[in-house]
Amino acid sequence: MNIQIPRGTQDILPGESEIWQFIETKAQEVCRRYNFREIRTPIFEHTELFTRTVGDTTDIVQKEMYTFKDRGDRNLTLRPEGTASVARAYVQHKIHGWATQPNKLYYYGPMFRYERPQSGRMRQFVQFGVEAMGSADPAIDAEVLALVMDIYKEVGITNTKLVLNSLGDKESREAHRQALIDHFKPSIHEFCSDCQMRLEKNPLRILDCKKDRDNPLMKTAPSILDYLNEESRQYFEQVKAHLDQIGLPYVIDPTLVRGLDYYYHTAFEVMAEGEGFGAITTLCGGGRYDGLVEEVGGPSTPGIGFAFSIERLIMALKAENLVKEAEPSIDCYLVALGDEAKNKSVELLYQLRQAGISADKDYLDKKMKGQFKTADRLNARFTAVLGENELADNSIVIKNMQTGEQVSQPLTDFIQYIKKEIEGGQVR
Structure with a gap:
């Protein structure tokens, strides 16, 4: 269904x-x-x-x-x-x-x-x-x-x-109410059934009728300003x-x-x-x-x-052409290569978010090229690549996606480095 x-x-x-x-x-x-x-x-x-x-x-x-x-x-x-x-x-x-x-x-x-x-x-x-x-x-x-x-x-x-x-x-509205009744009553049969019902109950509502708004009597109806x-x-x-x-x-x-x-x-x-x-x-x-x-x-x-x-x-x-669909945007995308790196990325992702950094990673077991494509679609400001070599060196490779600049940082400094770069860079 x-x-x-x-x-x-x-x-x-x-x-x-x-x-x-x-x-x-x-x-x-x-x-x-x-x-x-x-x-x-x-x-x-x-x-x-x-x-x-x-x-x-x-x-x-x-x-x-x-x-x-x-x-x-x-x-x-x-x-x-x-x-x-x-x-x-x-x-x-x-x-x-x-x-x-x-x-x-x-x-x-x-x-x-x-x-x-x-x-x-x-x-x-x-x-x-x-x-x-x-x-x-x-x-x-x-x-x-x-x-x-x-x-x-x-x-x-x-x-x-x-x-x-x-x-x-209340006094002004009552005086205006009577004037409206006197104005519309002789020709109320020309109006819709709703207006006919409202004539005695609340004639002010007639002025708000969408069906009869073009009736000539609407234009000549008594103005409330004359009854204040x-x-x-x-x-x-x-x-x-x-x-x-x-x-x-x-x-x-x-x-x-x-x-x-x-x-x-x-x-x-x-x-x-x-x-x-x-x-x-x-x-x-x-x-x-x-x-x-x-x-x-x-x-x-x-x-x-x-x-x-x-x-x-x-x-x-x-x-006024003031609206365009918002595109996704994150601070950092983790690219993990190999089982050990994927496991480590769970910890790093949590640490990034705890530091106030918007971040995400791959959950579909994509190759490196596919992960970088996802980072592009998310408009990631930085990608951080973690593979077997980086784990062995206790390091991580960070790429600025705007400038293309790439640096290697110790894993112990990773979170602070990203945070400093984000705070020092221009907000998009």
Whole structure:
């Protein structure tokens, strides 16, 4: 039987996995500079967590969640996003009571949504996200926006655009909600069944509909910015002022709507503007939420965060020709000739690795020529040849694969010689 991976998933092979490691390392380093610390949550949670927080009118809850019953007849769901799990952990472990506030957290891991697979959109995908919980200061909104833009800068992407909107507070959203109902209701029969259902429950979701996005009523829909009360308007002005302070460019898009129900005030997306990226240009999305923690039984806690797909970030890197498959590379390859030398090479290989040197040897009983070919394929900086003559002299022949220079060294000095040469040479 030829078993293939499930549709919407992928294998990340050596050569490409290094790209993922590079992105993760860069994102973690930026988070360290901004004093964000890592949190890790389970891959599956109780289904109620997502229906309560993400929203029962969203596509995620209605169509995309991987939900199952365990042997205890409990409803569990593979996490479709990370914020709800962080909020649950925040309440369960009473992080809101920690001495240092606000709590600035980041996470990295697989998420699961049953969607139609396409380029940059998988059923199992990996998200990197941050959450700053416990502060309603507009300055932390600006900090989170600066953090995400710094991540893109660190990995080398330059063709990006930060897009902002305000969804206002509860009062502003309610006024906008009624205006949307009045706007769409007379012609709601022209829209898809999902939009018809959302009209009364959550008309803001209509603006996020992909099927009806070309309907003329979408372009003339009431703007949330016209319904912001004074408090919401001032909050948004302060966020923009802080971004202006630090020189972070942005554009305002009053039609920007996030796909989850827990957002209030600041909402944003980062868009890719590089050629060849594709029609769906969103790299990252996020916003402020002031009610999510209460939904999972915690105290009133303001928060703001974002998440981005690693898959889509890699697409953006490739669109800007910033990615090439990583080639293998090691410091030293041991070429052993004869049974005694092969036995001795096991000891030498272990000593090299204990000294912090990346090293390998032949395990397929290849001839000397074949072993040197393997060293070439691994881009070894040095090869060390050990045969019967070298064992008799208690020595080893070391070849610099870049210069072709070859020297003989006592076996007792071998490890230190390689270490010194590596530390003194240029890093590749």
